[in-house]
Amino acid sequence: MKSPAVKFLLLVLAITLACAAGQTVFNQQAPAKFIMKNGYVLLGIFAVSVSAIHLFLLNSAQGRPQAFVTKFLGVTVFKFMFYMLLLIVYLLFTEENKMALILHFLFYYAVFTVLEVSMLYSEMEKMRGK
Numbered sequence: 001m002k003s004p005a006v007k008f009l010l011l012v013l014a015i016t017l018a019c020a021a022g023q024t025v026f027n028q029q030a031p032a033k034f035i036m037k038n039g040y041v042l043l044g045i046f047a048v049s050v051s052a053i054h055l056f057l058l059n060s061a062q063g064r065p066q067a068f069v070t071k072f073l074g075v076t077v078f079k080f081m082f083y084m085l086l087l088i089v090y091l092l093f094t095e096e097n098k099m100a101l102i103l104h105f106l107f108y109y110a111v112f113t114v115l116e117v118s119m120l121y122s123e124m125e126k127m128r129g130k
Contacts, residue, residue: 004123008054015115016047019108034100038090042101043108045086050112053079057120061127083109 002010023039036042053075060071087105091098 004058004119004126005055008058008119009051011115011119012047012051012054012112015111016043019043019111023104030100033097036096036100036104038094038096039104042086042090042104046108046112049079049082050116054116054120058123061124 020040020043023036023043027035027037027039057068057072057075060068083105087102090101090105094101
């Protein structure tokens with residue numbers, strides 16, 4: 001049986017590859033003004049940050065529940081600030097279409113947040129059941 005960390009990392013890899021394939025198809029089909037050349041970088045940043053945060057939270061879940069809640073809330077605030085800073089930097093320094101950038105950002109944010117929360121919830125349920 002795979003550990004929760006390996007299972008999550010494999011799922012992140014699969015979703016990242018699927019999103020990269022979708023990004024490639026989008027770049028080939030979309031009008032020139034909506035093509036996202038830096039979309040792969042944005043996707044990579046999401047994949048790495050979600051993986052690091054999830055692994056940190058899985059490790060934190062082994063201790064006291066109060067400490068986990070504090071760490072979860074702290075990481076959530078940090079993640080939100082990091083993503084907002086990332087979006088602002090992209091909006092200020094990229095030459096790409098701002099609307100396309102925001103749509104890609106929101107799509108990746110939704111996909112990876114749903115993945116992270118659902119996997120973390122299922123692991124918490126397994127730990128509580130033991």
